[in-house]
Amino acid sequence: xxxxxxxxxxIDMRSFTNIWFWIALAVMWSSLSHYVMGVPFDMVTRARRHxxxxxxxxxxxxxxxxxxxxxxxxxxxxxxxxxxxxxLTVLALLGFLYGLQLGQALFLLxxxxxxxxxxxxxxxRRLARMPLQGEALCSFIARQRMxxxxxxxxxxxxxxxxxxxxIMNSSALGG
Numbered sequence: 001x002x003x004x005x006x007x008x009x010x011i012d013m014r015s016f017t018n019i020w021f022w023i024a025l026a027v028m029w030s031s032l033s034h035y036v037m038g039v040p041f042d043m044v045t046r047a048r049r050h051x052x053x054x055x056x057x058x059x060x061x062x063x064x065x066x067x068x069x070x071x072x073x074x075x076x077x078x079x080x081x082x083x084x085x086x087x088l089t090v091l092a093l094l095g096f097l098y099g100l101q102l103g104q105a106l107f108l109l110x111x112x113x114x115x116x117x118x119x120x121x122x123x124x125r126r127l128a129r130m131p132l133q134g135e136a137l138c139s140f141i142a143r144q145r146m147x148x149x150x151x152x153x154x155x156x157x158x159x160x161x162x163x164x165x166x167i168m169n170s171s172a173l174g175g
Contacts (some may be wrong), residue, residue: 015105016163025109025159029152036145037120038065044138059133062141069124077121084114097140101166104111112155116148 015021034041039061047058072080088111095103123144132140 015101016166019082021105025156028109028113029156032116033145033149033152036141036148037062037069037123039141041141041145048138055134057139062127062137063131066124066127069121070128071164073121073124086113104162104166108155108159112151116151119144119147119151 023083024156036044039058043054043058046163047055088107091103091107093103094100096107123140127137127140
C-alpha cells in the first residue's frame with residue numbers, strides 16, 4: 001500500500017461517511033455559537049458576573065465589531081451577496097441536480113452559515129441604530145446566540161437526515 005493510498009483511505013473523499021466532515025460541522029457550529037457577531041460569549045458571561053472593566057471591554061468590542069461589519073456591508077455588501085449567492089447556487093446545482101455529494105455537503109455547511117452571517121449584519125445595523133449598554137447589551141447578544149444555536153440545531157438535523165438518506169440511497173443503488 002503506497003502512502004497516497006493510505007492518505008486517501010484516511011481522508012475518504014465521500015463527504016457524509018467521512019469523519020472529517022462531521023468534525024468540520026461540529027467545529028463550525030461551535031465557533032458560530034461561541035463568537036456571536038465576532039464577540040466571544042465568555043466575555044458576555046464575565047461582563048454579567050463582574051461588570052465594571054469586563055462590561056466596558058465587552059461594549060468596546062461590540063462597537064468595534066458593529067463598525068467592522070457595517071463597513072464591510074457598505075463597501076462590499078452587494079459583491080459579497082452576489083459571490084455568496086453564486087457560490088451557493090453552484091454548490092446546490094452540483095450537489096442536488098448532478099448528485100455530487102461534496103457539493104451537497106458544502107451547501108449544507110455554507111448555506112446556514114451564510115444565514116448566520118446575514119443575521120450578524122442585521123443585528124449590527126440594529127445596534128448601530130439603538131446602541132445598548134450593560135445588561136441590555138448582554139441580553140441582546142444572548143438572544144442572538146440562541147438564534148444561532150437554533151439555526152445550528154435545525155441545520156445539523158437536516159444535514160444528518162440528508163446524509164442518512166443519501167447513504168441509504170447509494171447503498172440501495174449499489175454505490
